[in-house]
Amino acid sequence: MSRFIDRVVLHVSAGKGGNGCASVHREKFKPLGGPDGANGGRGGDVILVVDENIHTLLDFHFHPNAKATNGKQGAGSNREGANGEDLILKVPDGTVVLDTDGNVLADLVGVGSRYDAAQGGRGGLGNAALASKARKAPGFALLGEDGVERDLVLELKSVADVGLLGFPSAGKSSLVSVLSAAKPKIADYPFTTLVPNLGVVSSGDTTFTVADVPGLIPGASEGRGLGLDFLRHIERCAVLAHVIDCATLDPGRDPISDIDALEAELAAYTPALSGDSGLGDLDKRPRVVILNKTDVPEAAELAEMVTPEIEARGWPVFTISAVSREGLRPLTFALAKMVRDYREAHPKPEPKRQVIRPVKVKDSSFTIEKDPDIPGGFVVRGTRPERWIRQTAFDNDEAVGYLADRLARLGVEDALVKKGAQPGASVTIGDVSFEWEPMTPAGIDLTRTGRGTDPRLDQVERIGADERKHARRVRRGLLDEDA
Ligand SMILES: Nc1nc2c(ncn2[C@@H]2O[C@H](COP(=O)(O)OP(=O)(O)OP(=O)(O)O)[C@@H](O)[C@H]2O)c(=O)[nH]1
Ligand SMILES: [Mg+2]
Structure with a gap:
């Protein structure tokens, strides 16, 4: 694949x-x-x-x-x-x-x-x-x-108004292709859709987007099929639409068990963005159920049979055929209304031109620990000492002297003395280890030595x-x- x-x-x-x-x-x-x-x-x-x-x-x-x-x-x-x-x-x-x-x-x-x-x-x-x-x-x-x-x-994670949920080959891509100008790939083998397609649908004054996402199979929330890849896209959809294949010949599958299987996967999925999208939990998002392929006579019968049971759950049901284009208008109207209601309830924030930068550390702290590998040695850790090491050309004595001054001014020298470091001890900072030679008794201002x-x-x-x-x-x- x-x-x-x-x-x-x-x-x-x-x-x-x-x-x-x-x-x-x-x-x-x-x-x-x-x-x-x-x-x-x-x-x-x-x-x-x-x-x-x-x-x-x-x-x-x-x-x-x-x-x-x-x-x-x-x-x-x-x-x-x-x-x-x-x-x-x-x-x-x-x-x-x-x-x-x-x-x-x-x-x-x-x-x-x-x-x-x-x-x-x-x-x-x-x-x-x-x-x-x-x-x-x-x-x-x-x-x-x-x-x-x-x-x-x-x-x-697609940002779409309506997300289509469905088993592979349920007809999600077919539906997007007849609702919008999008021309996703349609085929009679599972997992035709590997990347979500966004379709833009117009209904009266309302324009909304529908995300055609990869098919879902039981176990998706544990990563089966294209499972998690699929579920990621659903997180940002305001309305979830089940697309049900009423003409499937797969044994053991029927519209109700398909819906239950999809709902179970949604429930088992932990959204990475929980809360932040402002959309609330997945289980509280409004849903519709789309019974597809009713151009097939057996499928139409089955759809009619299961509709009351699904409606009893409080979900609107639409009986359609993506191939013969039947039932599309009421579906489009209903989706447009749900999207409008949603937008009224959640006014869209101005698109953020956010610039995210990592926080700058202005940190002069450092730690000194005994080196676990070298007896009598020490390891110095800290943003500034480690940066200074990287800035130093060690083949230049003056540069090394400057480094020593900086470390002394920061208090590294004193701290090493306090920790009981002996002259000649191995001191490691960042990638560099050296033999420590205390330059002066602690406390003398080393910048006045004229070195350099x-x-x-x-x-x-x-x-x-x-x-x-x-x-x-x-x-x-x-x-x-x-x-
Ligand atoms: N008879 C009939 N066949 C349909 C209908 N809608 C889709 N199909 C057929 O079902 C097969 C799968 O359709 P797709 O639209 O690719 O299905 P999908 O849900 O996008 O599938 P994946 O991308 O694999 O998840 C294709 O052979 C379609 O022609 C329909 O309303 N009636
Ligand atoms: Mg598809």
């Missing part, structure tokens, strides 16, 4: 941030005029946007990997690296975004709704931006960070008073610019 494409796993990778640049301003007679390495650009995001012209997730089935472009590196002369371009992926209305554990991350309803699915990495700061009083000409820059990379599950002064700049001091003064001005100018 071909795969159902209303559920896809999509691998999104945002762009990497560009590295910052370490550069020193050069001019004739002023070879070393101050740091002018610019910042790297941000990596592009991967963004999902609801588009009215997209109706399936088919594209993602064929292209399951989506990557935004990287930010460019910064350059000398304060030339910032360009940002990566965001990758915009168009999704159909009613797309639900889940993580691989099944948690709903976003429920995209309304054209224009956006979900920032993966954030680009931040660009690294260039040495101009890293300059400070204590570190006039840093000989290093920060690395750009990797963009977010993850697997997302996209599911499509580019030794080449010392030469400036030997050039002569005028040039020195000029160089200083340039430098101050740069510092002011960055402040």
